[in-house]
Every structure is written in structure tokens, then in C-alpha cells.
Amino acid sequence: EETLEKTPEEHSKSNFVKFLAPLGDFFINDAFSAAHRSQCSLVGFTPVMPSAAGRLMEAEIKNLSKLFYAEKPSIAILGGAKFSSSIKIINAFLNRGFEKILLAGLSGQAFLKALGFNLGVINEAKLKKEASSSFYEEAKKLLKVYSNKILIPEDFAIEKNGERIEISKNDLPIEYPIYDIGSETINKFKNALIDAKTIFLSGPAGAFEKPKFRKGTEELLNAIVDSKAFTVVGGGHTIAALQKLNLLNKVSHASVGGGALEAFIAEESMPAIKALKASAEKFHGKVRSL
DSSP states (O other), X not given: OTTOOOOHHHHHTSHHHHHHGXXXXXXXXXXXXXTTOOOHHHHTTTTTSOEEEOHHHHHHXXXXXXXXXXXXXXXXXXXXXXXXXXXXXXXXXXXXXXXXXXXXXXXXXXXXXXXXXXXXXXXXXXXHTTOOHHHHHHHHHHHHHSTTTEEOOSEEEEEETTEEEEEEGXXXXXXXXXXXXXXXXXXXHHHHHTTOSEEEEESOSSOTTSGGGOHHHHHHHHHHHHSSSEEEEESHHHHHHHHHTTOGGGSSEEEOOSHHHHHHHTTOOOHHXXXXXXXXXXXXXXXXXX
């Protein structure tokens, strides 16, 4: 029953709900990271008992919603090793009037490839695992229309004989793995953040777990926490990097969501949140702040 995705009403008839619902007075959902799913434990109780969001869920919704009405200038930074969903996230931020989208990590490399750059066999192989040819077509269209808003890397840091070597994008293709953005890109991105009032970041700028390739991530994170902007960060690796640098308590909000964070930003279906809203209407007045 738990592995199936059904409507709240369908799930409410399950043995799971029938057995547990009589044992409690309220259902509290605090699992924001699963809010984009509709399994029984997430939505099945909402039709049959008063339900509410837990404190974590409440904080996520409250802080992420601020991105929809972000104070300007607003900047989004996308990094990390996963980029197949970056097109929809970029579109979501552009539609919300974000002034700049900064692309690091594999997103930056992928968008550079969309412009016709060959990154070399090793680096191209990493990109093939994530995206199809249609991704690059969409990326190229975005870069053509929003060339003044989407910033991509100018240089990179590669690993050669165990050392960090920085190269220009014009030095591509390269036979060594790219592990970070270079100093020119770091400075360009930091300059874009200077006057920002809202900053969103998801994913490290490079291979933060490698000490010699920590520079991009570290400098961007320091620039973010030193700013006076409302700051939202997301992704497990991003939070791990902030913890490593003792900076986690200096951002406005750190989201625990992965797929849920992406779905929320892209304004896709969030069944668990929708179910809580429906329950609030059905049991109006039955749930007080605890």
C-alpha cells in the first residue's frame, strides 16, 4: 500500500490508515522532502482526520515561497553534479523575474557544450549520463534569448598530475577532468552577487570533497553569507559544504528537499501539500497551533 501513488481518498480506505487513524487525534506531516509524492503515509490520513504541516514543512513552504516574490536584484546559482532538471528550474526563475542565473558545476559545463564547445572525452562522458540531445537544444535556445541573464563559466580548474591547473574555456577540449570553476569565473559570479537582495543556491560549484577544488564553492558560499541578501540554499552536498565551512547558521534558509525543492520551485504538483490544504478546508477550526 505504501509504495503506491493514489489519491488521498483512495489511500484513506487502506488498511494502513484504517488501523492507525483511530489511534490519534491529528495527522502532522513534517516530511517536506517527500511532499512531491502521494504515498499512503503522506496523504492517506488527510481526508479522515484534522491535519497540519509540521514546523519543518511550515518553514520550507514559508521561505521557499519568498522566492516567488523575491526582492530585487535576485540571483540563482545552480551547480552540483545533476543538471538534467536545470532547464525547468532556470525557466521558473526567469519567469519570476530573476536578474541573473549563474551556472557552475555540471550545469555550467553542459550549457557551454550547448554553445558548441567540446570539453574533451572524460568530461563529455560525465555529461552523457545526465542529458539527451534535446537538453542541449533547449539550453542553446535559452542562452540565445537570455544571453545577458544566464552566466556560464569562463574558465575551469582541472586536475593534472594531482595538481589544480586553471584553464580558459578557449583551451577546450582538454584530456583532464574538470573539477571546479576557475578564478575568472569565481570573480565574475561574486561581482554579480554584490548588490543582490535575494540569492538561491543549489549544488556546489565543483568537487568540494577534493581539497584542491574547494575554491569555487568556498568563495561563492562566503560571498553569499557575507551579503545582506535573503539567502536560500538547497541540496545535501550544499548543506554539507556549509557545515564543513561552519556557515550553515549564516544562511536565511537551508532546504532539506531534493526533488521536492525542484518541484516546488517549478510549481509542479505537490500532492502532500495539496492534501494538507484540502484537509484544512474540510476540518476548518479543528487544528490549532500547538
